[in-house]
Amino acid sequence: MTNEEVLAKGLAERIGIEGSRVKHTAKDKEKVVIEKPMSDHKVALEIVLDALVDSNHGAIGSMDEINAVGHRVVHGGEKFARSVVIDDEVMKAIEECAELAPLHNPPNIMGIEACKELMPEVPMVAVFDTAFHQTMPESSYIYPLPYELYEKHGIRKYGFHGTSHKYVANRAVEILGDKMEDVNIVTCHLGNGASLAAVKQGKSIDTSMGFTPLEGLAMGTRSGDIDPAIVPFIMEKEDLSLEEVNNLLNKKSGVLGISGVSSDFRDIEEAAEEGKERAKLALDKFNSRVKKYVGAYSALMGGLDVLVFTAGLGENSPETREAICEGLEFMGIKIDKEKNNVRGKETIVSTEDSKVKVLVVPTNEELMIARDTMELVK
Numbered sequence: 001m002t003n004e005e006v007l008a009k010g011l012a013e014r015i016g017i018e019g020s021r022v023k024h025t026a027k028d029k030e031k032v033v034i035e036k037p038m039s040d041h042k043v044a045l046e047i048v049l050d051a052l053v054d055s056n057h058g059a060i061g062s063m064d065e066i067n068a069v070g071h072r073v074v075h076g077g078e079k080f081a082r083s084v085v086i087d088d089e090v091m092k093a094i095e096e097c098a099e100l101a102p103l104h105n106p107p108n109i110m111g112i113e114a115c116k117e118l119m120p121e122v123p124m125v126a127v128f129d130t131a132f133h134q135t136m137p138e139s140s141y142i143y144p145l146p147y148e149l150y151e152k153h154g155i156r157k158y159g160f161h162g163t164s165h166k167y168v169a170n171r172a173v174e175i176l177g178d179k180m181e182d183v184n185i186v187t188c189h190l191g192n193g194a195s196l197a198a199v200k201q202g203k204s205i206d207t208s209m210g211f212t213p214l215e216g217l218a219m220g221t222r223s224g225d226i227d228p229a230i231v232p233f234i235m236e237k238e239d240l241s242l243e244e245v246n247n248l249l250n251k252k253s254g255v256l257g258i259s260g261v262s263s264d265f266r267d268i269e270e271a272a273e274e275g276k277e278r279a280k281l282a283l284d285k286f287n288s289r290v291k292k293y294v295g296a297y298s299a300l301m302g303g304l305d306v307l308v309f310t311a312g313l314g315e316n317s318p319e320t321r322e323a324i325c326e327g328l329e330f331m332g333i334k335i336d337k338e339k340n341n342v343r344g345k346e347t348i349v350s351t352e353d354s355k356v357k358v359l360v361v362p363t364n365e366e367l368m369i370a371r372d373t374m375e376l377v378k
């Protein structure tokens with residue numbers, strides 16, 4: 001952490017199903033793929049730790065060199081507005097939030113438990129995806145539903161991708177040499193899951209994902225905003241159960257649903273170039289909705305100074321950035337086509353005379369987690 005260097009990175013895939021493997025790359029060493037059955041997260045972490053200390057492809061001499069572990073936890077509900085050292089009470093709170101994120105919090109808990117078992121003396125820190133958005137005013141997070149639903153069930157906007165929005169907003173201000181207190185920023189995290197955040201004086205005051213990650217933009221497979229009356233209507237017309245309609249909105253909609261081609265934007269861009277109309281329509285829908293949120297958030301903040309693009313698509317698709325910014329000259333947004341022709345690189349892509357600075361900032365959630373972890377265990 002002294003120079004924030006990545007010593008090793010990797011990925012454990014297909015835990016609990018056939019073909020499980022760990023990909024591992026240590027600094028200045030060949031990438032290795034370890035194919036081994038992994039019945040659960042504990043087994044996976046054992047393999048990860050073995051890889052880290054391996055004399056050939058490892059990154060550290062022994063397990064004693066690990067002073068702390070940082071965990072990304074998706075849902076912290078209203079309990080966590082910042083990262084915390086994990087103790088029994090925190091574990092209980094994360095478990096309580098599992099109801100709000102049934103797909104994400106349980107595996108997060110498994111990861112923490114597995115690490116605790118393998119490294120009982122090492123402090124652990126939880127970094128929440130929802131924490132950054134806990135600064136939203138009530139007028140942003142409350143839904144226009146009977147207020148008791150908020151009181152009884154915690155139904156409100158939480159927002160996600162917080163670690164990423166916070167990182168790219170901070171990084172953009174650093175690059176520009178501005179002061180956070182002086183600027184209004186819209187951060188666009190455009191990956192398979194996608195969300196925008198309105199960051200005023202360093203604080204998230206609104207974000208497009210909601211009670212769950214389903215709200216907001218049209219995404220790879222998620223619908224984002226739709227008329228809620230469509231839900232009971234299609235349940236009746238298509239004879240769908242609750243689970244089936246949930247699956248339709250989360251897994252079969254978005255740009256996949258419109259294009260019928262793929263959830264991967266690269267495939268859709270290719271199909272659009274070949275003249276497939278629905279692929280073009282899917283991209284237009286995606287871009288126009290991002291544009292709408294940029295406008296809405298600029299209005300909410302009383303102006304815009306900085307627009308940041310990040311994540312798979314935001315970092316790697318000049319076409320997407322250009323399409324979103326097109327027509328926003330009236331707001332002072334002017335893209336420099338040449339500068340914008342970059343992929344995965346930290347850079348300013350607006351013209352010199354653009355009132356709003358437009359930046360590409362590759363996200364780095366791992367670094368944020370590592371920084372918070374070090375800060376808390378120091």
Ligand code: ADP
Nearest residue numbers: 190191192193263264265266311312313316317
């Ligand atoms: P997540 O973490 O939500 O799975 P990512 O941030 O990895 O998503 O983004 C994945 C998306 O980014 C994919 O839909 C992919 O098509 C898109 N993407 C990645 N590289 C490119 C590229 N060069 N051009 C267009 N889209 C890209």
